[in-house]
Amino acid sequence: MNNSKTATQKHMTLDDRISIEKGLDQHLSLRSIALQLGKDPTTISKEIKKHRSFQEHNRFNEPANKCALAKDCKKKNICGTYAPVCKRMCRSCNHCNSHCEDFIPRSYHCSLLDKAPFVCNGCSKKNPCRLDKAYYRSSTAHRQYKTILVESRAGINISPADLVALDELVTPLILQGQSPYMILRNHPEIALSEKTLYNYIESGALSxxxxxxPKKVKYKVRSCSSSEAADLTIYEGRTYKDYQAFLKEFPDTRVTEMDTVLGCEGSKKVLLTLHFDCCSLMMAYLLDSKEVCHVKAIFDSIERSLGTFSFSSVFSLVLTDRGGEFRNPAALECGQENLIRTSIYYCDPMCSWQKPHCEKNHEYIRKICPKGTSFDDYS
Structure with a gap:
C-alpha cells in the first residue's frame, strides 16, 4: 500500500479499493486506511457502506422456532391443536410462531455492522458467528462502481414534465428554421447547453x-486520422494562448484571419482567404496547390505592391489553422531582405471556431461554390 499521502481524486481506482480491502482484513481503522490513500475518512466510510456485500447467516442446524423470545418462553399449548394432550413447552416447536400474539421474529442482524468498520473482514469471530455478515471485496466494489458510472450517464437528466415543456417550446422554433444556438440565445430560461440540446434531438427525446x-444533415463524419504536424516546435510561442496574451498586451493590433477553401476531391487549386477583422473585409486568392510555397508567393506579391512597412501595418498579426500549407511560419513571417513583416499564430487543433469571421464567410463562399466544386477551371 502507498504509505505517502497523495492528492485526492474524484473517483477511486481499483488499486485504492484493493488497499481498502487489505486494510480491513488487517483490522486497521478507517482513519489509518484514509491516511494511506490520502483521502478523508468519511470517503472511506461511504465507500465501504455503499459497496459492501451482505451474506446471509448459516442456516445449518438452525432451531425451527423463529421467535426471539423462545429462550425464556414458558407458554404451553398456544396453538390448541393438541389440547389437552400436549404438555410440551411451545418453544420446543414452531407451531406457536403463527398463533402467539407475542411472537417476535428472531433477528440475525449484527449490531457491529452499524458502526465502523461496517464489515466483518477483520472480525475475529466471523467464522463461528451465526449472524448475517457483510464483507468488502475490492473486485465486487469496483464492478458495482463501473455499473453505476455507466448507468448514471445513460438517458437524459430531465423530468418528463420538463421534457414535454421543452419539446413544446423548441420543436416549433426549429421547424421555423431557427438553430438550437439561436433558440438558446433568445430563451435564457432554457437551462441547457447547446450540446445537450443537440443530444436530446439526436436521441429522439424531442419531436x-x-x-x-438543415446544417447538421450536411455534416460528414469527421476523420479520425490526426493531421497534427510531426514537428511541433514550430508552434512554440505561436499557440492560441500566446495569441490571446499578445492581444491582451497590445489590444490595438490589427488581426488577419487566414484559411483555405478546398475544392472537390482530386482538385489541386484552392482558395486562400484573408479576413481583416478591423474592417470585416475578406480577400481571396486562387492558389495552384495547397502548399507553403504558393502561400508565400501571395505574401511576397502583396508585399511588393504595398511595401514592407505598409504590409507590416496591414498584416500585423495573422491567425490561421494548422494546415500543411501554413506550417512554415518563418517563410511567411520573413519578407524582402529577411525583414520581419508579420507574426503568425495558430489555432488549437480542431478549433476552427477560434477564427470565426473567416469560417463564417466560408459559408457564403459555399453558397456560390458548393462543396464538391472544382477550382481547377478558375483563373
Whole structure:
C-alpha cells in the first residue's frame, strides 16, 4: 500500500479499493486506511457502506422456532391443536410462531455492522458467528462502481414534465428554421447547453429530428486520422494562448484571419482567404496547390505592391489553422531582405471556431461554390 499521502481524486481506482480491502482484513481503522490513500475518512466510510456485500447467516442446524423470545418462553399449548394432550413447552416447536400474539421474529442482524468498520473482514469471530455478515471485496466494489458510472450517464437528466415543456417550446422554433444556438440565445430560461440540446434531438427525446436541422444533415463524419504536424516546435510561442496574451498586451493590433477553401476531391487549386477583422473585409486568392510555397508567393506579391512597412501595418498579426500549407511560419513571417513583416499564430487543433469571421464567410463562399466544386477551371 502507498504509505505517502497523495492528492485526492474524484473517483477511486481499483488499486485504492484493493488497499481498502487489505486494510480491513488487517483490522486497521478507517482513519489509518484514509491516511494511506490520502483521502478523508468519511470517503472511506461511504465507500465501504455503499459497496459492501451482505451474506446471509448459516442456516445449518438452525432451531425451527423463529421467535426471539423462545429462550425464556414458558407458554404451553398456544396453538390448541393438541389440547389437552400436549404438555410440551411451545418453544420446543414452531407451531406457536403463527398463533402467539407475542411472537417476535428472531433477528440475525449484527449490531457491529452499524458502526465502523461496517464489515466483518477483520472480525475475529466471523467464522463461528451465526449472524448475517457483510464483507468488502475490492473486485465486487469496483464492478458495482463501473455499473453505476455507466448507468448514471445513460438517458437524459430531465423530468418528463420538463421534457414535454421543452419539446413544446423548441420543436416549433426549429421547424421555423431557427438553430438550437439561436433558440438558446433568445430563451435564457432554457437551462441547457447547446450540446445537450443537440443530444436530446439526436436521441429522439424531442419531436424534432436531425432531418429538421438543415446544417447538421450536411455534416460528414469527421476523420479520425490526426493531421497534427510531426514537428511541433514550430508552434512554440505561436499557440492560441500566446495569441490571446499578445492581444491582451497590445489590444490595438490589427488581426488577419487566414484559411483555405478546398475544392472537390482530386482538385489541386484552392482558395486562400484573408479576413481583416478591423474592417470585416475578406480577400481571396486562387492558389495552384495547397502548399507553403504558393502561400508565400501571395505574401511576397502583396508585399511588393504595398511595401514592407505598409504590409507590416496591414498584416500585423495573422491567425490561421494548422494546415500543411501554413506550417512554415518563418517563410511567411520573413519578407524582402529577411525583414520581419508579420507574426503568425495558430489555432488549437480542431478549433476552427477560434477564427470565426473567416469560417463564417466560408459559408457564403459555399453558397456560390458548393462543396464538391472544382477550382481547377478558375483563373
Amino acid at each position: 424534432v429530428k436531425n432531418i429538421d436541422l
